[in-house]
Amino acid sequence: MASSTISSKVLCVVCNKGKGSFKCEGCLRMFCPKHSNDHRNDLSKQLEEIVVARDLIQQTLIQQMEDPQQHPLVKKINQWEQESIVKIRQAAEEARNRLIKTTTEYTNDLKKKLNNLSDELRQSQEDNDFIETDLQQWIQKLEELKKELHNSTTVTIQEDSTPLVSKILIGNQNTFDVFERVCGTAEIKENGCLVVKN
Structure with missing residues (x-):
């Protein structure tokens, strides 16, 4: 017992x-x-x-x-902003350098043509060796140089439609919505320890 x-x-x-x-x-x-x-x-x-x-x-x-500015995602947006500014500044600097190079080459070419004409005029004036046809020819060259100088706008600026900086998007997705989308409809039971698919 x-x-x-x-x-x-x-x-x-x-x-x-x-x-x-x-x-x-x-x-x-x-x-x-x-x-x-x-x-x-x-x-x-x-x-x-x-x-x-x-x-x-x-x-x-x-x-x-x-202080919502201290939120980690706000900090991430701030970083994106700074990186975007750097990209834009770099692209602007490259564009400026290309423009300066192109316009410098163009103006150097015009300067060379003007110097040649100046030498020709000086020499003819010193030698007192010119006639009406020479005067007409020099007037024509001066007009051409003037046109080239005023029409130096052959350089254009065009914007590329491809975005330099990717746009930042804000999404808000509930974790339950993600669960439902991945697993379908289901019930959570036993204090969150068991999932039963419907």
């Missing part, structure tokens, strides 16, 4: 003793008085850790509400 009494006794899951056992309603395990107190202390420590984690989340949330 004594053996049947011992076998029906529920033992502490820690020390395997049966004196004054208490059942924890949360984990459904049995504890002796000493280990019941230890278990309760462990639960209190876990609760404190949860409170600390909640406090950290609350502190981060308050900081983001007080």
